[in-house]
Amino acid sequence: MAPENKIDKKKMVVVEGSYAVAHATKVCRPNVISAYPITPQTHIVEDLSQFMADGEIPNCEYINVESEFSALSALVGASAAGARCYSATTSQGLELMHEVLFNISGMRLPVVMTIANRAVSAPISIWNDHQDAISQRDTGWLQLYAENTQEISDMTAQAFKISEDKDILMPSMVCMDGFILSHVYEPIVLLEQDLTDEFLPAFEPDYILDPKNPMSFGAFADPNYYTEFRYLQEQAMQKSLKKIEDVANEFYDVYGRYYGGLIDEYRTDDADIIIMAMGSIIGTIKDVIDKLRDRNVKVGLLKVRSFRPFPAAAIKNALKDAKVVVVLDKNISLGLNEGALFTETKSSLYNTKLDVPIVGYMIGHGGRDIKVDLIEKIIDEAQDVMKTGIKIESQFTDLKEELL
Amino acid sequence: MKILPGGVCKAGTTRVNKTGGWRTFKPVYDYEKCIKCKLCELLCPDSSVNPKDDGFFEFDYDFCKGCGICANECPKDAITMVLEEK
Numbered sequence: 001m002a003p004e005n006k007i008d009k010k011k012m013v014v015v016e017g018s019y020a021v022a023h024a025t026k027v028c029r030p031n032v033i034s035a036y037p038i039t040p041q042t043h044i045v046e047d048l049s050q051f052m053a054d055g056e057i058p059n060c061e062y063i064n065v066e067s068e069f070s071a072l073s074a075l076v077g078a079s080a081a082g083a084r085c086y087s088a089t090t091s092q093g094l095e096l097m098h099e100v101l102f103n104i105s106g107m108r109l110p111v112v113m114t115i116a117n118r119a120v121s122a123p124i125s126i127w128n129d130h131q132d133a134i135s136q137r138d139t140g141w142l143q144l145y146a147e148n149t150q151e152i153s154d155m156t157a158q159a160f161k162i163s164e165d166k167d168i169l170m171p172s173m174v175c176m177d178g179f180i181l182s183h184v185y186e187p188i189v190l191l192e193q194d195l196t197d198e199f200l201p202a203f204e205p206d207y208i209l210d211p212k213n214p215m216s217f218g219a220f221a222d223p224n225y226y227t228e229f230r231y232l233q234e235q236a237m238q239k240s241l242k243k244i245e246d247v248a249n250e251f252y253d254v255y256g257r258y259y260g261g262l263i264d265e266y267r268t269d270d271a272d273i274i275i276m277a278m279g280s281i282i283g284t285i286k287d288v289i290d291k292l293r294d295r296n297v298k299v300g301l302l303k304v305r306s307f308r309p310f311p312a313a314a315i316k317n318a319l320k321d322a323k324v325v326v327v328l329d330k331n332i333s334l335g336l337n338e339g340a341l342f343t344e345t346k347s348s349l350y351n352t353k354l355d356v357p358i359v360g361y362m363i364g365h366g367g368r369d370i371k372v373d374l375i376e377k378i379i380d381e382a383q384d385v386m387k388t389g390i391k392i393e394s395q396f397t398d399l400k401e402e403l404l
Numbered sequence: 405m406k407i408l409p410g411g412v413c414k415a416g417t418t419r420v421n422k423t424g425g426w427r428t429f430k431p432v433y434d435y436e437k438c439i440k441c442k443l444c445e446l447l448c449p450d451s452s453v454n455p456k457d458d459g460f461f462e463f464d465y466d467f468c469k470g471c472g473i474c475a476n477e478c479p480k481d482a483i484t485m486v487l488e489e490k
Contacts, residue, residue, distance in 0.1 A: 006488055154422030167410060207412045214415035232409050 003249075006256035007150075010190045013217065013372065017181040020089070021114050021174075023190040024156040026051050026089030028112075028200060031083035034063040034074040038093040039126045040178035041116040045088055050214045051125045057067040068093035072100040072111075079109035080217045082208035084160065086280045087111065089134045090178055091118035098136065104171045107218040109170040110163035110203070113141075114257065117279065117330075118178040119366040126369020128178040129330040131241030134307075136157070140233050142172040143308040145278035150188040152176040157196055158247050164203050168337055170233070177280040181182045192255065237309045244306050262311035262363045264303040265380055267293060271300030272295040273382045276306045276341060281363075281370055285328075288375045299379055304341060312348035316387040319349070324385045326378060332362045348360060357385055360394035374398055418467075423450075427470030429485035435460055437482035444474035444483065 017024070022044050033052075035045040052062045061078075065071045068089050075085040089097065094115060104111050105322070119125040133143055144159060146152035152174060159172035176182055207215055221229055245261035252258040266286055268274055275285055279321070280305050292299050295359050302318050304311070319325055329339020336343065342360030361378055364370045374397065385391075429467040438460055445461055451463050452468035475483040 106410065107412075135443070149407075207408065207410075216413050216415060216417070217410060219411040221407075221412050222419075225407055228407055229409075229411060236409070 003252050005258055007066050007189055008256075012187045013190060013191075014185050014187050015149075016183060016185050017152065018116075018175060018183065020149045020153040020379060021049050021156060021176070021182075022047030022051065022126075022192060024153040025114075026057050027085050027191045027196045027312045028086075028087040028157055028160050029084065030057065030060055032061045032063065032075060032078035032085045033057075033087065034065055034071045034078070034085070035087045036065055036068045036071045036093060037273060038068070038090055040118060040128075040182045041088045041090045041093070041114065042085055043182065044114060044116070048086075049143065068096045069100060072097045072104065075111050076100065076103055076109065077209065079111050082203065082205055084164070084203045085109070085111045086113070087263065088114040088116065090116040091120055091126075093121060094136060096232065098139070099308075099347060101136055101139035101141060101171075103218060106229065106278075108169040108233075108236070109171060110122070112158070112159045112170055113171070113173050114156065114164055114179040115173045115175045116182040116200045117175050125366040126178075128180050129365050129367065129400030130175070131331045131365075132400060133175050134172055134331040136173070136339060137308060138339060140170060140237070141308065142244075142306070143171055143175060144172060144238075144244075144306055145175045146181065147259065147280060147282040147303065149176075149181055149184065152181060153188060153191055154251065154255065154257055154259070155190055158201055158251055161247050161250075162240060162243050164205075165243055167240075168236050169205075170236050171234065172242060175279065177399045180280045185272075189257070191376070194339060196346070199251065207316070219261075228302065241309050241311060241313075244309075252372050260303055260305050262304075262306045262309075262314045263318060264305060266301040266303065268302060268318060268322075270298055271321075272298040272323040272324065272386060273330065273379060274300050274302050274322040274324075275326045275375075275379070276302045276304060276315075277285055278307060278341065279330065281328060281330070284370060284372060285375055288372050288379070289369070291372075297318045297379065297383070299382075307341070310344055310348065310396070312321050315345060316352060316354060319356060320354060322356050324382050325356055326382045327358060327360045328363050328378075330364045332365070338362075342394060357390050359385055359390060359392070361397045363397040422466045424464075424466045424468055427465075427468060429470045429472060429484045430488055431466065431468065431470070431472070431475050432486050433461070433462055433463075434482045434484065437480045439480055439482075441479060443477050443479065444447055447473050447477050449473065
């Protein structure tokens with residue numbers, strides 16, 4: 001059972017999601033921040049810039065760069081020199097970082113970056129979906145998705161602790177839905193400085209760039225050696241599965257707040273229908289579930305917090321008694337007509353004894369509102385799947401036929 | 405030898421990884437023409453031109469990749485690029 005959340009209402013303040021993230025980053029005592037403004041991430045780096053100007057982040061360098069490519073490239077050197085490094089971006093900015101993402105991960109630099117998830121161009125859209133981060137799936141970054149502003153704030157400290165662990169040393173993307181979380185004002189408990197100093201140890205890597213003791217990082221590897229480097233990266237990802245759970249529990253012990261480890265479950269105990277999703281849509285789904293449970297519809301939620309590493313075992317365990325699984329994806333792999341969470345959930349259950357029908361819905365592209373009645377309609381269709389089997393395996397949701 | 409995560413390694417490891425085999429043409433000195441001006445030593449991008457006791461220079465064929473900068477820049481045409489043969 002998930003521990004009960006103990007949020008101290010006296011400590012709560014109403015702040016914007018971006019401020020919560022910037023504040024959490026400040027509290028984690030970063031040494032180098034390098035970022036380039038892009039909607040809807042801009043408020044995060046503006047707030048951090050203000051903290052710097054006010055002298056509130058000691059022992060930290062804030063680097064103004066000319067692009068996202070440079071933002072992340074600057075952190076390659078800084079992190080290798082032993083600095084705790086932070087950046088934030090979204091959408092086209094994240095796609096421009098693509099090459100550097102591989103370098104950071106390959107050099108095993110535990111950079112933490114907030115992604116204010118946004119659709120990708122063209123057509124240009126500044127609104128939320130998950131296509132930007134999902135498209136960076138194979139770059140060797142951990143990807144954690146938050147449900148609300150309290151979680152994204154707290155997840156920032158968790159990400160530093162997971163990434164900087166000597167058994168892991170892999171970078172993290174902490175993902176929050178653009179606008180829906182980044183620009184919303186909610187009452188939350190800001191990350192506490194005293195507790196964070198207790199929770200998050202200083203970053204002390206074994207090897208650093210230092211002129212007094214010269215080392216090469218990310219050195220050339222010919223075909224005799226390259227495979228083993230990839231193997232070590234995958235091994236670190238596998239170890240991070242347990243680390244993410246451990247850190248979520250340690251966080252609970254120190255702060256009293258918990259949102260799940262790799263996954264979280266909501267009313268799944270006797271659920272026939274289990275909905276899977278990531279990000280802010282979780283809150284809406286929980287409301288729908290409460291409503292439908294009152295009508296005796298046995299529906300539950302499987303919230304996926306970690307998309308990379310992919311928690312295949314935890315998901316399989318959570319789905320073992322379900323009669324139908326519905327996966328909601330704010331992304332699409334064009335040419336497969338499926339979202340990534342759907343594809344990967346299906347694939348992780350193949351070659352197992354679990355034979356449960358799974359249907360996928362691609363939803364909320366480019367920030368289209370996902371309303372309660374739309375989720376109810378999806379659950380209605382899932383009940384049909386239980387009776388008659390799968391008719392459509394994966395489909396677009398809320399498609400406006402009149403525009404086509 | 406064990407690899408370290410992230411491809412971290414101590415400096416100077418390229419000494420072990422001999423790259424002379426990449427060469428197609430190799431530079432050869434004509435010491436009759438050489439005036440010991442050191443331009444070849446200065447311009448070699450691979451530090452493969454080493455001084456000898458007599459003030460002249462010799463090539464380190466373990467690492468010279470045959471780029472030909474030395475031959476191109478030599479003011480006395482004292483370096484010839486010769487096709488490598490097996």
